Amino acid sequence: MSADRAERPGASQERALAGVRAEQPGASPERGLAGVRLDRLVRGVDPSPLTHVAELASRAAQPGNWPPWLPDALHERLTELGIPEPWLHQVAAAELAHSGRHVVVSTGTASGKSLAYQLPALSALETDPRGRVLYLAPTKALAHDQLSGVTALAGPSVRPAAYDGDTPADERDWVRQHSRWIVTNPDMISRGILPRHPRWSGMLRNLRYVVVDECHAYRGVFGAHVGNVLRRLRRICARYGACPTFILASATVADPEAAALRLTGLEAGAVTEDGSPRAASTFALWEPPWENGNNGVPSRRSASAETARILSDLVCDGARTVVFVRSRRGAEGVAAQVKRLVAEVDPVLAKRVAAYRGGYLPEERRELERQLNSGELLGVASTNALELGIDISGLDAVVLSGFPGTLAALWQQAGRAGRAGQESLAIFVAADDPLDHYLAHNPAAIFGQPVEASVFDPTNPYVLGPQLRMAAAEYPLTEPDLELFGGEAARRAVDELVAAGDLRVRPGGWYWTHRHRPDVDLRSGGDGPVTIVEAQTGRVLGTVDGTAASSTVHDGALYVHQGASYVVDELDLDLAVALVHAEEPEWTTRAQQITDLRIVTTQRSSTYGGVGVHRGLVDVTDQVVSYQRRRVWTGQVLAEFALDLPARRLETAAVWITLDARTVNRSEVNEADLPGALHAAEHAAIGLLPLFATCDRWDIGGLSTALHPDTGAATIVVYDGHPGGAGFAERGHGAIREWLTATRATIGSCGCETGCPSCVQSPKCGSGNSPLDKSAAVRILDAVLDALAAAAPVS
Numbered sequence: 130m131s132a133d134r135a136e137r138p139g140a141s142q143e144r145a146l147a148g149v150r151a152e153q154p155g156a157s158p159e160r161g162l163a164g165v166r167l168d169r170l171v172r173g174v175d176p177s178p179l180t181h182v183a184e185l186a187s188r189a190a191q192p193g194n195w196p197p198w199l200p201d202a203l204h205e206r207l208t209e210l211g212i213p214e215p216w217l218h219q220v221a222a223a224e225l226a227h228s229g230r231h232v233v234v235s236t237g238t239a240s241g242k243s244l245a246y247q248l249p250a251l252s253a254l255e256t257d258p259r260g261r262v263l264y265l266a267p268t269k270a271l272a273h274d275q276l277s278g279v280t281a282l283a284g285p286s287v288r289p290a291a292y293d294g295d296t297p298a299d300e301r302d303w304v305r306q307h308s309r310w311i312v313t314n315p316d317m318i319s320r321g322i323l324p325r326h327p328r329w330s331g332m333l334r335n336l337r338y339v340v341v342d343e344c345h346a347y348r349g350v351f352g353a354h355v356g357n358v359l360r361r362l363r364r365i366c367a368r369y370g371a372c373p374t375f376i377l378a379s380a381t382v383a384d385p386e387a388a389a390l391r392l393t394g395l396e397a398g399a400v401t402e403d404g405s406p407r408a409a410s411t412f413a414l415w416e417p418p419w420e421n422g423n424n425g426v427p428s429r430r431s432a433s434a435e436t437a438r439i440l441s442d443l444v445c446d447g448a449r450t451v452v453f454v455r456s457r458r459g460a461e462g463v464a465a466q467v468k469r470l471v472a473e474v475d476p477v478l479a480k481r482v483a484a485y486r487g488g489y490l491p492e493e494r495r496e497l498e499r500q501l502n503s504g505e506l507l508g509v510a511s512t513n514a515l516e517l518g519i520d521i522s523g524l525d526a527v528v529l530s531g532f533p534g535t536l537a538a539l540w541q542q543a544g545r546a547g548r549a550g551q552e553s554l555a556i557f558v559a560a561d562d563p564l565d566h567y568l569a570h571n572p573a574a575i576f577g578q579p580v581e582a583s584v585f586d587p588t589n590p591y592v593l594g595p596q597l598r599m600a601a602a603e604y605p606l607t608e609p610d611l612e613l614f615g616g617e618a619a620r621r622a623v624d625e626l627v628a629a630g631d632l633r634v635r636p637g638g639w640y641w642t643h644r645h646r647p648d649v650d651l652r653s654g655g656d657g658p659v660t661i662v663e664a665q666t667g668r669v670l671g672t673v674d675g676t677a678a679s680s681t682v683h684d685g686a687l688y689v690h691q692g693a694s695y696v697v698d699e700l701d702l703d704l705a706v707a708l709v710h711a712e713e714p715e716w717t718t719r720a721q722q723i724t725d726l727r728i729v730t731t732q733r734s735s736t737y738g739g740v741g742v743h744r745g746l747v748d749v750t751d752q753v754v755s756y757q758r759r760r761v762w763t764g765q766v767l768a769e770f771a772l773d774l775p776a777r778r779l780e781t782a783a784v785w786i787t788l789d790a791r792t793v794n795r796s797e798v799n800e801a802d803l804p805g806a807l808h809a810a811e812h813a814a815i816g817l818l819p820l821f822a823t824c825d826r827w828d829i830g831g832l833s834t835a836l837h838p839d840t841g842a843a844t845i846v847v848y849d850g851h852p853g854g855a856g857f858a859e860r861g862h863g864a865i866r867e868w869l870t871a872t873r874a875t876i877g878s879c880g881c882e883t884g885c886p887s888c889v890q891s892p893k894c895g896s897g898n899s900p901l902d903k904s905a906a907v908r909i910l911d912a913v914l915d916a917l918a919a920a921a922p923v924s
Contacts (some may be wrong), residue, residue, distance in 0.1 A: 144570050154558040163411040163554035166526065169443055169822060174418075177602035178435075180559075181414040181572040191404035193220035198227060198254040199248065206282055215248070215628030216241060223248040224377050226338070231397040233344070233377040235385040238544025240405035242342075243278055246376040248339040251279075251885050254287050254309055260337045262310045263362075263373075265318065267346040269293060269491075272669075275342065276312045283310060293317055295491040298519035304827055305329060313354045315347075316651055317364055319435045323603050324646055326365050333783045334369040338376060345379040345583060348823045349855040350592060352585030354651040356392050360587075360613050363394070365603060376840040385626045388583045393611035396615060407466060408552050415439075416569045419880070421581075428593045428886060436510075437463045438528035439556060444482060444508040448525040448554075451501075452510045453542045454566025455531050456561075457486045458717075458828055461689035463510040465528065471508075473738060481507040490669070513538065525553060532562030532568060533559055535823045537580040562826070564818030574820065584856035588618035590625075590781075591853030595649040596646030597622050598631055602647050650675075657705055664708040675705065679774045680720035682707040686756065699704040702775070716758040716767055722895035725750045726832045726846055728839040729780065733862070735922035739792035741840075742922075747783040747848055749830065751895075752776040784862040785846040786913065793843055796912035798905045800835070803843060805902030805907045807833035809889035811845045812898075813872045813906065816891070820848060821868050822860035827893065829857055873910040876903060 140793050164184075171177050173566060192214045195204060215223075222234040222245035234245045250262045264279075266272035280289045290308035292301065301321075304311060307330065313322075322329050334904060339362070341347075347355045359375075366373060366628060377389050377397065389397035419428040436452055443450045444467065454460040454843035466653035472479035483506050487496050500506045512827045526548040533539055541558070547553030557575075559565035565860070568574055587593065600606060611619040623639055626632040631647075632639045641647075650657055659682060660670040670690045673681050678700060682688055688709055695709035731745040753774045758767040788796075811833040815826050830849050849855045861868050879888035884903035891898060 142593075148707065148833060156438075160409075161409060161552045163409075163526070163552045165449060166443065166446060167411055167413055167556070170439060170792060176418070178415045178418055178644040178685045180416050183412045183572065183576050184897055185410045187409040187410060188403075188405075188407040189407035191217045193217040193404065196220060196227065196248065200252055202284060203248075203251055203255055203282075212244070214242060215685055217401050217588050218402055219245045219248065220470060220866060221402075222246070222376070222400040223448035224401070225398045226250075226374055227252065228376055230373045231377075231389065231393070231395045232400060233379075233385040233389040233397045234400045235379055236401065236403035237405065237407065237678060239407075240403050240543060241546070242378040243275065244338045245400070246338070246378060246585045247279060247282060250310070250340065250376070251283055251287070253650075256283060257337065258286065261332045261335045262340065263318075263332075263336060264310065264312045266312070266314055266342045269295065269314070269344075271343060272290045272312045272314060273495070273498070279312075282868060299914075307655055308520050309425040312903070314803070316356045318353075319358045319599065319651060322647065323358075323361050323365055323810055326368075326393060333366050334371055336366055336371045336373040337357050338885075341375065341377045341392070342379045344388060345541075348583050348585050348852040349828060349857070350585070350589070350853075352392065352583065352594065353589050353592040353855070354586050354649065356394070356585065357592060357614065358651065359393050361549060361596065361600050361603065364600065364610060365504065368676070378716065383644040384583075391583070391587065393646070394537040394803075410543075410547055410553045411839065412555045412756055414557050414559070414564070414569050414575075416538070417561075428767065428885060429561050429883070432530050432558050433459055433463055433567075434466070436528055437466040437470065438559050439528055439558065440482075440508050441467045443526055443528075444471055444478065445474050449504065450508050450526040450528060451545055452508070452528040452530055453509055453526060454512060455533070457512055458689045459488045459530065460484045460510045460512050462644055467510065470748075477554055478507070478530065481505065483509055485511040487511050513542070525551070527553070527555045529555070529557045531558065531562065532565050532819070534819055535580070536575065536578060536830075537823065539556065539575070539767055552758060559887075560891075562892075563813045563872070563875045566879060566887040567651065567817065567820070567871060570878060571874075582645060586856050588615040589855070590618070590622055591851075592893065593618060594622045594626060595647065597626060597648060598641070598647040601626075601632055601639055602641040602643075604639045605635075606632070610638075613727070626875045636864070638846060648712055659700070659702075659705045661690070661707050661709060663693075663695070670695065670709070673707075676777075678702065678705075679777070680722070682709075683720060683753060683756060683772055683774060685718065685770055685772075686720070687716070690791065700774075707737055714797045717759055719757045719892075720753045721749050721755045721757060721769070721774075721897060722753045724832055724895055726783075726848070728783075728785075729836075737922055738916040738920040739789035740788035740916040741842070742862065742865050742917075743785050743787070744859060745783065746780060746854075747846065748787075748847060749779045749781060749832075750776050751779065751830075757897075769825070779850070779852060781847035781849045781852060782856075783846050783859045784858040784865070785840070785843050785844055786865075787837075787840045787842040788909070788913065792912050792916060793909075795915075796906050798902075800899070801833045802902050802905045804833070806901035806905030807835065807843060807845055808896075808905055809876070809884060809901045809906035810872065810909055812889050812891040812894065812901070814845065815847055815878050816869065817868060817872045817875060818857065818861050820871060821864045822857045824855070824857040826891075828855065852897055866914070869910060869914055869917070873907060873914060876910070878906050879903075 137536045205674045218236050222232050225232040226249040234242050254260045287309045290304045292304045292311050292313045375393050385399040417435040420430050440452050459485045468479045468482050524546040543555040555881045559569040633642050657675050659678040662671040667901040669774045684695050688695045694713050696712045698708045727748045729746040735742050755771050757769045813833045815831045830850050833845045835843050849857045876888045884901045889901050
C-alpha cells in the first residue's frame with residue numbers, strides 16, 4: 130500500500146476493543162442476529178460463497194461536557210431533542226471552530242459529526258443576529274437530510290433553507306435575503322452566488338462559518354474544481370471584509386490535515402478520535418459461485434444476479450436493507466429482479482422494494498427518501514447517491530454489489546447499516562472484476578487497512594484555466610490572487626488566458642474582456658449533461674453526463690428509468706438531447722469503441738534492465754463505432770450495429786511500461802501471443818489501480834500494443850480519463866511494484882482456464898476483449914517484476 134495513507138478512522142478503536150475476529154469460511158460460531166441472518170443466506174449453498182467473515186467489535190461511548198460558551202437557548206433545544214450530552218470528538222471539533230481555527234473532523238460513519246459543526250455555527254448565529262452560515266454537500270440527498278436536522282435545532286431567526294438546482298426561482302431571492310443557514314452545493318456557489326456576489330454581499334460580508342460535509346467525495350477532477358471554487362469563495366469574502374472559519378467533515382478521510390489544505394488552501398486542525406458508541410457488526414466477503422455459461426463454458430454468476438438473490442432473501446426475512454450498485458442501470462435491474470423474486474413469495478411485500486439513483490426528478494427523489502426513512506420501503510437498490518451522510522435510521526443490512534471504487538467508499542457504504550445503534554450486517558459481493566476477485570481472497574487489503582489518500586490537483590491546467598476565467602469575471606485578478614490559486618501554475622494559466630484574449634492586463638490586475646459570463650461544469654470535465662426525453666409525450670426522464678452520452682444513450686441504446694426500459698431513437702449531441710420510446714426488450718446494449726494514443730511529453734522515466742517505467746502526458750482519441758445487443762443476464766451477444774459518432778480527444782496524464790525484445794524473449798511469450806498477453810495484463814492492471822488510488826476503473830483507460838510507434842517497444846499504457854489528468858496515473862507510477870505485484874497475483878490465482886471478467890476481461894473493452902492470453906500475461910508480468918526487483922533504476 131502507498132506510504133502516504135493514513136489509518137482508516139475507527140481502526141485504532143477496533144483494535145483497542147479486542148480487534149476483529151476473523152472466521153474461516155463456513156464457520157458457525159455463536160452469533161448475534163446479523164450472524165444468524167448471514168447463516169440463513171448461505172444455508173444449503175455448497176460450496177459456501179463466503180471467502181471471509183469478520184466480526185467488528187462494539188465500541189463504548191466517550192461522552193464529554195457541553196462547552197461553557199453554548200447559549201442557554203441552544204442547550205435547551207438540544208435537551209428537548211433528547212441529546213443529554215455530546216461525544217468527546219464533537220466537543221473537540223466545536224472548541225477548535227469556536228476559537229476561530231479551521232478544523233476537519235474525521236470520525237466514523239454515524240458518529241454525529243453534524244453536531245460538531247452545528248454547535249459552534251448555531252452558537253454564533255445566536256449571539257450575532259447578522260451572522261450567516263454556508264453548508265456545502267456533494268449530493269442533494271445529503272443536503273436535504275441535513276436541512277431537516279438543522280431546522281429542528283435552530284432558533285426561529287435562523288430560517289435554514291436550501292439553495293440548489295431544485296429551489297424554485299421565486300424562492301431564491303427569499304433565501305438570499307432571509308436565510309442565515311444556507312444549504313447548498315459547490316455547483317451553486319460557482320454558478321449562482323459568486324458570479325452575482327454584489328447581490329449576495331449581505332451574506333458574504335457576515336459569513337461566519339463554511340461547512341464542507343463529506344469532503345472525501347471531492348476527488349479527481351471534481352475535487353480539483355471544488356478546491357478552486359472554495360478559493361474563489363475565500364477571495365470574494367475577503368473583498369467584503371469577511372474571513373469565515375471552515376469546518377470540514379467526513380467519515381473516511383485519510384491524512385485529514387493534508388486533505389483540508391489541498392481542498393481549501395488552509396491549515397486545519399484534525400479531530401480523529403471517535404467518541405461515539407458503535408454496535409457490533411458482521412462483515413462478510415462473498416464471491417458468487419461458478420456456473421455453466423454460454424455454450425457450457427464455466428463463468429461466475431453475475432454480481433447483480435447474486436445481489437438480487439441476497440436482497441430478496443433479506444427482504445423476505447424482514448431485514449431493512451440497502452444494496453449499493455455501481456451503475457444507474459444496475460440499480461434499476463437489481464430492483465426489478467428483486468421485485469419478481471419477492472412477488473413469488475408475497476406480492477404485497479414486493480411493493481416495498483424500489484430503486485434509488487441520480488437522474489431522478491426532484492419530487493421522485495424526495496418521495497423515495499421519505500419512504501426509506503419511514504420504513505415503508507424494506508429493500509432499496511441504490512447507486513452511491515445514498516452513500517453520503519443522509520440519516521437512514523434502522524437499517525439492518527447493507528449489501529455492496531461490487532467494489533465501490535475506493536476503500537473510503539466501501540466503509541462509508543457499509544456504515545449505513547446499524548445507524549440506530551443496533552447490530553448490523555454488511556456483505557461485499559465480488560463482481561466479475563480483477564480487483565473484486567483480489568479483495569475477496571485478500572481480506573487484509575480491507576480490514577485494518579488504511580483508506581486511500583484523496584487524489585486531486587487544483588493546479589491541473591484544464592481545471593485552473595476555466596476557474597481563473599470565472600474568478601476574473603467576478604472581480605479582477607491581482608498578484609496575491611495568483612498565490613491563492615497556486616502560484617506559478619496560476620501565472621502560467623493567466624498568461625495563456627491573456628494570449629487567448631480572455632484577460633487584459635491593466636495596472637489594477639487582470640480583467641475579463643468579454644461581456645458574457647464564463648461557465649464551467651464542476652462534475653463532467655467540460656461536457657454538459659444530456660437530457661433524456663420521451664419522444665411521444667415530451668416528458669423529461671432524467672439526464673446523463675455529456676462525456677458518457679456517446680456510450681450510454683447512443684442511437685439504439687437501452688436506457689432504464691424507475692424500472693421501466695426505454696430504447697433511444699436519436700441522440701442529438703448539438704442539442705444535448707436523447708429521444709427515447711418505451712420498450713421492454715430481452716436484451717441490453719454495450720458500446721464498442723476504438724482508441725488511438727500518442728505520447729506528448731515524458732515527465733519521468735526510469736529503466737530497470739530491459740523494462741522502462743514512464744510518466745507523462747498523452748493524447749488519446751476515442752470513438753464509439755458500434756454497439757452490441759446482449760441477452761439480459763447471460764450477456765450473450767445477439768447482434769452488433771454500426772454507429773456514426775464524433776471522436777473525442779483527450780490530453781491527459783498517463784503511466785506506461787515498455788519491454789525491450791530481450792525482456793519479451795525471457796518471458797517465453799512468442800510474437801503471435803504477445804498482443805494478447807499485453808492486452809490481458811493491461812486489463813488486469815486497470816482493474817487493480819483503484820487499490821492504490823482513489824478512483825475506479827471507469828475513471829481510467831488503457832492501451833497496449835506489441836510495438837508502439839512512440840516507444841519503439843512493446844508497451845502498456847494506463848491513463849486518467851479526465852483532461853489534464855486527475856492524479857491516478859501518477860499514484861500508479863509511485864506504487865508500480867505493489868500495483869503490478871497485485872495484478873500478477875490476481876491473474877495467477879483466478880480459477881478460470883483462459884481468462885474471465887474476474888481476471889483479464891474488461892466490461893469496457895472497446896475491442897470486445899480480443900485478443901487476450903491469460904497464461905502469457907502471467908509470464909509477461911513475471912518478467913517485468915523480475916526486472917524491477919533485479920536492477921536499480923536508471924533515470
